[in-house]
Amino acid sequence: MRLPPNLAPMKLYDNEFTNGEITVNYDPNKCIHAEICAKGLSEVFRTTVIPWIHMDGADSKTIIEQVKKCPSGALSFCYNKELAAVK
Numbered sequence: 481m482r483l484p485p486n487l488a489p490m491k492l493y494d495n496e497f498t499n500g501e502i503t504v505n506y507d508p509n510k511c512i513h514a515e516i517c518a519k520g521l522s523e524v525f526r527t528t529v530i531p532w533i534h535m536d537g538a539d540s541k542t543i544i545e546q547v548k549k550c551p552s553g554a555l556s557f558c559y560n561k562e563l564a565a566v567k
């Protein structure tokens with residue numbers, strides 16, 4: 481059964497997570513497991529919970545600031561308007 485949009489899960493694909501405004505992408509092949517994300521914003525980047533990126537844990541601006549600190553480039557983000565234009 482297909483869920484109505486307001487009840488659709490926040491997780492898009494295995495490594496894509498959205499809060500409706502932005503989408504965070506995680507590339508496990510690039511991650512060097514430095515845990516800068518989890519140490520810097522543990523409300524969003526959770527190492528022991530699935531899904532491990534909890535987009536309701538902070539506002540978009542705070543999430544973006546943390547994503548930009550990822551040293552490997554494993555984390556990236558886009559605004560959902562950009563995503564809609566690409567897909």
Ligand code: SF4
Nearest residue numbers: 511512514515517550
């Ligand atoms: S900050 Fe980036 S490289 Fe470090 S654990 Fe998080 S995703 Fe991986």
